[in-house]
Amino acid sequence: MQNANAKCGLIEENKGFYTDKISNEAFVWYEKNWKHDEYDHLHERAQLTYVEEGYQYFHIDQKIYLVPKNHVIWIPSDVKHRTTSEAKTVNLMLILFKLVFKKDFFQSVHVFPAPPVLKEMLLYASKWNKVHREDEEQTAFMKALLISLPNFCDESCFLEIPVPADQRLVPVCHYINSHYQYNLKVDDLADMAKMSVRSLQRIFKQETGITLQKYHQLIRILKSIELIDAQQYTLSEIAFRIGYKSLSAFTNSYVSVMKTGPKTKK
Template identity: 30%
Template sequence: MSKTSFLRKVNTNKDLFYVAHEGIEKNFPIHSHNKHQLYYLEGGAAYFNTPRKSFFVPANHFLWIPAGLEHNIIFRTKAKMVHNIYIPTILKTSNPSLETNAGIYPVTNLLAEMINYTLSWKGEIGNDDQEKFQFLITLNNVIASAANLPLPIALPTTNNESLSEIVKYIHRNIDQPLSLDYIAEKFSYSTRTLSRLFQNNLNTSFLQYVKLTRIIKAMELLLQTDLSISEITFKCGYNNLSSFSYVFHKTVNISPADFRKKTKSK
């Protein structure tokens, strides 16, 4: 099935569930759905992109995408399975924030089991199949319960050409010191102008942007490599392990060691 026909099928009947489990990854262009979407990349990692932000989706986390939000997903590592369950908006949940807000949340054991239970299901599911339909309604409620503490990592994006070049440089050189003075001089800005450029276009400070980029890089390395945490510390531009561990824990609400253990445990 082509990407266009798949998206058309998802959107055909807005009051029905749509279930799709894939053994291969598909990179779609920016698009949206008339349904909410549960997305679970089993055993892999990806970037979830909207017109304004980019989110890192690590292993053993699910992505919630509200109906109508333009997005695409870019894979960073090979996955065991890609799970997608599209949920009609007529179903309300006990978590109203899910109606409008995207988020990345840890997959609970119960949610993982319920998703895997649907592994043989495919396509539209309505109330003419009461057993499956009621199961998916229950799954929707379980999602609402699980979506309590989102992963607080999102990088703002920009269409400003000058700032885009600076952002690319930061990503390519994240193991370097990257001070505001150094970047301003390298790209022929005053520090004040560069600070304003970040704040006005990304709604964040230069230092905050660099910090989040370092933490996302650390999450990727913790997930995708067997490098020691000390090695990852230096590859992400930190001078010592204690400083890196403190910033990581404060940002992600979990230590680097526990994050690695948790994301590789299922």
């Protein structure tokens, strides 16, 4: 057994496995310039994570979830996950819940933008950051926050990157991920998968739930979010860098995925 390490208030006694010694029903952990281990881990508590600054990728099962700035992700208890990010700075708030309600919402992963009222509630909850004793106000407030979560959820399903289980599709996804700025040549992708174009299109949709073209669009938009976070380029420059011929084409594509227009940081 390795030396115990405290992370998010939990104790990592074996790599990837956390022991819960916290008495609080809900425990708040807010941290600037977040550095998380990029390996799979799990814990008994359900997890609400709010990305205040930067962005994070959460790798869960056969999906990768992008959680941009001002978004939250809900992860049920005992769900294995890991995080990655290339953002310069990642500021996160986690609230770890010992017990949750039995509604369907709390049993699956959700990613959605935090509406103003939820952000205000999270800001208020930061007063209990890393506090290991729970008072009456905290107990009542956290319960109210938990009850309200399903009502705040406006699911951003296109922030999910599906990972196909069919190994023939892995080189196709890798190619799109690294050549997203170019137009797709479906014949070439079919050759990589060693199948016909028709079979590739059918099996890809069957495995991922989206078409090759939608996957390509999704990867482009997720890359644009990374570039926006880097604060090095204008929106027009980002549009051309990810393969769009005009800012308007990029904006239309961005809105179709994110349901809001792209904005550079001020």
